Amino acid sequence: MTDPSNLDMHRRTFLKLLAAGGGALLWPRSLRAAVSLSESDPDAPRLLVVFQRGGCDAASVLVPWSSDDYHRLRPNTAIARPDPADPKASAWLDDSWSLHPALGDSLLPLWQRNQLAFVPFAGTDDLSRSHFETQERIEEGFGPDIDLGGTSGWISRLVGLLDPTSGISFTADLPVICQGKADIPNLPLHEVPKAPFDARQSELLERLYQGDTLEATVKSGLKTRDDIAKMFADEMQAASGRAISGAGFEQEARRMGSLLRRRYRVGFVDVGGWDTHVNQGGAQGQLANLLGNLGRGLSALRDELGEAWPSTLVVVLTEFGRTFRENGNRGSDHGHGSVLWFLGGSIRGGRIHGRQVRVAASNLFQNRDFPVLNEYRSVLGSVLGRHLRLDRSAVETIFPGSSPDGSMEI
Amino acid sequence: MTYSALRSCLALGLASALPSVAFPHGVDLVWLDRTGMGADGTSAAQLESLGEDRFLDLQLGSTHPLPSQAQMEIDSLSIQRWDALALMHHRDSLAKIVDSAVGDSAKTVARKALGDWKNGIFAQTVERHLLRDLYSPDGLRERMVWFWGNHFSVHSAKDDEQILLADYEERALRPHALGRFRDLVMATLTHPAMLVYLDNAQNAAGHVNENYARELLELHTLGVDGGYSQQDVQSLAKVLTGVGVDWRRGPDPERPPPPGTIRDGGFEFNPRRHDTASVVLLGTRIQGGEFEEVRAAVDLLCRNPSTARHVSLRIATCFLGVPPPPDLVDRMAKTFRKTDGDISAVLRTFFRSKESHAPGALKDPHRFVVGALRQAYEGRIVTNLKPVSNWINQLGEPLYGRLTPDGYPLDQQGWSSEGQMVKRFEVARAIGSGPGGLFEIAQGTPSRGGFPLFQRPFFWTWREPVLGANTRSVLDQAKSPQEWNLLWMSSPEAMRD
Numbered sequence: 001m002t003d004p005s006n007l008d009m010h011r012r013t014f015l016k017l018l019a020a021g022g023g024a025l026l027w028p029r030s031l032r033a034a035v036s037l038s039e040s041d042p043d044a045p046r047l048l049v050v051f052q053r054g055g056c057d058a059a060s061v062l063v064p065w066s067s068d069d070y071h072r073l074r075p076n077t078a079i080a081r082p083d084p085a086d087p088k089a090s091a092w093l094d095d096s097w098s099l100h101p102a103l104g105d106s107l108l109p110l111w112q113r114n115q116l117a118f119v120p121f122a123g124t125d126d127l128s129r130s131h132f133e134t135q136e137r138i139e140e141g142f143g144p145d146i147d148l149g150g151t152s153g154w155i156s157r158l159v160g161l162l163d164p165t166s167g168i169s170f171t172a173d174l175p176v177i178c179q180g181k182a183d184i185p186n187l188p189l190h191e192v193p194k195a196p197f198d199a200r201q202s203e204l205l206e207r208l209y210q211g212d213t214l215e216a217t218v219k220s221g222l223k224t225r226d227d228i229a230k231m232f233a234d235e236m237q238a239a240s241g242r243a244i245s246g247a248g249f250e251q252e253a254r255r256m257g258s259l260l261r262r263r264y265r266v267g268f269v270d271v272g273g274w275d276t277h278v279n280q281g282g283a284q285g286q287l288a289n290l291l292g293n294l295g296r297g298l299s300a301l302r303d304e305l306g307e308a309w310p311s312t313l314v315v316v317l318t319e320f321g322r323t324f325r326e327n328g329n330r331g332s333d334h335g336h337g338s339v340l341w342f343l344g345g346s347i348r349g350g351r352i353h354g355r356q357v358r359v360a361a362s363n364l365f366q367n368r369d370f371p372v373l374n375e376y377r378s379v380l381g382s383v384l385g386r387h388l389r390l391d392r393s394a395v396e397t398i399f400p401g402s403s404p405d406g407s408m409e410i
Numbered sequence: 411m412t413y414s415a416l417r418s419c420l421a422l423g424l425a426s427a428l429p430s431v432a433f434p435h436g437v438d439l440v441w442l443d444r445t446g447m448g449a450d451g452t453s454a455a456q457l458e459s460l461g462e463d464r465f466l467d468l469q470l471g472s473t474h475p476l477p478s479q480a481q482m483e484i485d486s487l488s489i490q491r492w493d494a495l496a497l498m499h500h501r502d503s504l505a506k507i508v509d510s511a512v513g514d515s516a517k518t519v520a521r522k523a524l525g526d527w528k529n530g531i532f533a534q535t536v537e538r539h540l541l542r543d544l545y546s547p548d549g550l551r552e553r554m555v556w557f558w559g560n561h562f563s564v565h566s567a568k569d570d571e572q573i574l575l576a577d578y579e580e581r582a583l584r585p586h587a588l589g590r591f592r593d594l595v596m597a598t599l600t601h602p603a604m605l606v607y608l609d610n611a612q613n614a615a616g617h618v619n620e621n622y623a624r625e626l627l628e629l630h631t632l633g634v635d636g637g638y639s640q641q642d643v644q645s646l647a648k649v650l651t652g653v654g655v656d657w658r659r660g661p662d663p664e665r666p667p668p669p670g671t672i673r674d675g676g677f678e679f680n681p682r683r684h685d686t687a688s689v690v691l692l693g694t695r696i697q698g699g700e701f702e703e704v705r706a707a708v709d710l711l712c713r714n715p716s717t718a719r720h721v722s723l724r725i726a727t728c729f730l731g732v733p734p735p736p737d738l739v740d741r742m743a744k745t746f747r748k749t750d751g752d753i754s755a756v757l758r759t760f761f762r763s764k765e766s767h768a769p770g771a772l773k774d775p776h777r778f779v780v781g782a783l784r785q786a787y788e789g790r791i792v793t794n795l796k797p798v799s800n801w802i803n804q805l806g807e808p809l810y811g812r813l814t815p816d817g818y819p820l821d822q823q824g825w826s827s828e829g830q831m832v833k834r835f836e837v838a839r840a841i842g843s844g845p846g847g848l849f850e851i852a853q854g855t856p857s858r859g860g861f862p863l864f865q866r867p868f869f870w871t872w873r874e875p876v877l878g879a880n881t882r883s884v885l886d887q888a889k890s891p892q893e894w895n896l897l898w899m900s901s902p903e904a905m906r907d
Contacts, residue, residue, distance in 0.1 A: 128634055129624070130624070130628050131814060132628075132629075132814075132816050133634045151823075172829060172830070172833075173806055173819075173825065173829065173830055174826075174829070179823070183828070185828045185829070186827045186828055186829040187828075187829050188829065196835065201893070204887055205900055207880060207884050208880060208884050208900060209902060212880075212902050214772075214826060214831065217827070218828075221828030221831045225832050275621075275814075277609045278609050278612055278619070327618065327619055327620075328612070328613075328616065328618055329612040329619050331609075333619070333621065334624065366640070
């Protein structure tokens with residue numbers, strides 16, 4: 001793994017960061033409040049980032065159905081060519097690509113309404129093929145030459161620019177992507193949060209940390225829990241009763257939607273289990289179940305956001321794609337190029353964006369993987385800049401030294 | 411001068427200039443905490459009488475018995491008598507009942523019996539681990555068993571891992587916890603739990619699976635920046651073909667295994683599944699052959715200077731809870747190389763360093779919970795470990811519960827989020843409010859009393875004199891013993907080493 005304790009900042013240095021425009025780390029106030037933040041303004045732009053940890057197999061999400069090599073090299077794990085009569089077949093998206101059938105019910109309707117887009121051949125220049133190294137690199141969002149040892153993530157920098165109180169991570173602990181100067185609260189939503197302590201005890205607990213390095217963390221943590229518990233309590237009491245329904249990730253996603261609609265502008269969540277080295281499955285099986293869960297969750301999130309859906313952008317990303325050839329165990333190993341998903345009520349969806357190459361064995365990177373033609377920072381820099389109405393210098397703060405891809409009109 | 415400033419002086423080697431109040435009775439509680447699962451009255455008195463060097467000798471020496479009641483609890487567990495093979499055979503017989511059951515309801519009952527049995531075996535595995543953490547006099551050994559279980563992490567939810575982990579811990583990790591690193595690598599490499607978890611059980615000539623080979627290089631030995639390439643991953647994966655599992659008990663006289671087969675407790679090296687081509691690994695040619703290829707490759711990995719550095723960095727980060735000074739890691743790595751990976755020698759270098767006296771960092775959830783209980787019930791043996799594992803699980807660090815093979819974070823940064831802190835306060839309240847079911851003999855029977863009491867001689871002799879002013883004044887506000895417990899366990903002093 002990448003050890004965050006690695007002091008020498010291997011291969012990359014802090015000095016390089018300073019040279020590369022590190023002044024941006026000082027959060028110039030003038031860049032803040034680029035976004036309206038009145039509490040229940042349905043038009044204020046919102047962002048949810050979903051990280052698939054483990055390396056999701058790009059060729060199973062966005063199926064290169066017209067590639068003969070794809071079907072030939074994946075005797076057990078290829079998804080069948082589009083065929084309306086076959087429920088196990090992938091769903092036609094365009095002349096080259098189709099969608100995994102497990103995402104058909106939940107996400108195909110969004111594609112048809114132009115609310116879902118994909119960028120294939122996406123990813124990083126990291127060639128370690130290590131989950132942990134590549135995840136950390138993506139979460140930091142710096143270029144290849146810089147590493148702060150996991151102490152500054154791009155969502156934290158983004159939230160610092162918008163409004164330090166606008167972000168939240170729906171996780172039990174704070175991932176690298178949310179770490180940094182802006183204090184981002186974290187709260188998993190597997191269950192409905194309840195207020196843990198009364199006012200007096202909260203105050204005593206806060207006092208314990210007066211002057212401690214964790215003072216702000218403790219104070220904000222107690223307050224976040226109180227606020228969110230109150231919000232859910234109100235919600236359940238409300239006569240109109242938008243009670244949270246569904247199960248598992250779907251239920252969590254509804255709670256996320258509720259908080260993004262009512263209180264937060266930027267959210268993060270991660271979902272695991274994508275490292276399918278053995279028995280990956282095809283139209284059904286391990287990967288199909290994971291995709292089905294994720295798709296249903298995203299669909300529930302949209303329902304819950306309601307009138308705020310048009311102002312919402314959801315980004316789904318993963319550390320890398322997987323080997324184009326099936327391995328010896330009906331699975332796939334760590335690869336390179338992946339696929340980015342974008343969902344939202346007013347995006348330019350219903351199409352595949354970014355640079356592409358014909359999918360064929362002869363076009364593989366290192367004769368093994370999808371190549372990376374759309375570097376994730378330049379894609380995200382461009383898409384987030386447009387959606388969150390950020391100027392060039394703000395994007396430079398979030399992804400220093402990147403060149404936003406102007407052609408990426410999502 | 412504040413307490414932490416005093417401590418920083420010590421870490422800089424200015425100990426002689428310090429007034430003795432920083433270390434009541436000559437005991438540096440932070441250092442003592444680091445050596446195990448949490449300081450308590452017994453270990454503090456021992457350190458006071460022996461001094462650090464002799465205390466360390468004792469911790470790194472031969473093992474000492476558990477209190478007899480704790481040992482009896484462990485002896486009563488069936489995992490003490492069943493090895494991995496026996497457990498797998500029992501699993502098979504329960505699975506056969508599922509297969510032969512007629513009708514939906516009979517199948518459901520049989521399936522539940524199998525599931526309950528597997529859950530029970532894993533619960534015993536956790537129970538044994540916790541009993542040793544709570545009561546073993548060999549705190550450093552127990553801490554290293556946890557450390558290696560995290561370094562060579564295996565996730566309990568995959569396949570049959572629930573019933574393999576007891577044997578993995580007992581035969582692969584524990585005997586080598588303070589021994590030679592190479593032995594530890596070989597022990598994990600030849601244990602079914604690891605081979606199943608990282609898919610090497612499926613890695614065979616013509617069906618190569620590089621999952622384990624990659625993590626062996628990246629996580630277990632050289633480290634991600636250790637100087638290996640994708641080609642090295644593929645070479646190592648090839649060397650590891652045929653290294654897998656076989657659950658048959660004894661040789662089958664009808665079909666004797668091919669020459670070169672090695673079988674041991676579920677582990678199997680199968681020469682028919684092994685690719686005998688020679689490869690180049692880390693610039694060195696590995697002559698094609700049978701299992702000797704694997705031994706040669708492991709030698710190569712363990713003697714690589716990157717491994718000495720990577721393992722030393724991990725150990726130092728675990729004990730300090732923060733990124734360690736590079737100079738300390740260099741010294742530990744030098745010991746590692748000089749002693750051919752003697753873990754005890756590396757630990758000695760760490761615990762004799764001035765840096766081992768540096769200010770304490772936030773404990774990980776496991777040590778937070780276990781350390782609190784060691785003080786609250788000093789020596790009184792918990793008979794129901796379920797609440798203990800629940801508290802640890804709630805804080806996000808269940809034993810053998812890490813989904814990914816990288817193990818839990820060693821740096822306190824991984825445990826210092828807002829959500830984590832508030833959850834810790836809640837767990838502190840749960841631990842401090844009463845014994846709950848801790849002393850139940852059987853589920854549902856009334857508990858035999860017992861209240862979590864922190865204000866014991868240990869607290870007044872060693873802990874109280876070094877409390878910060880904030881903590882003292884807040885503790886004075888407590889309106890009940892339960893609230894005092896909540897506030898004490900939530901304090902920065904109790905949260906940190």
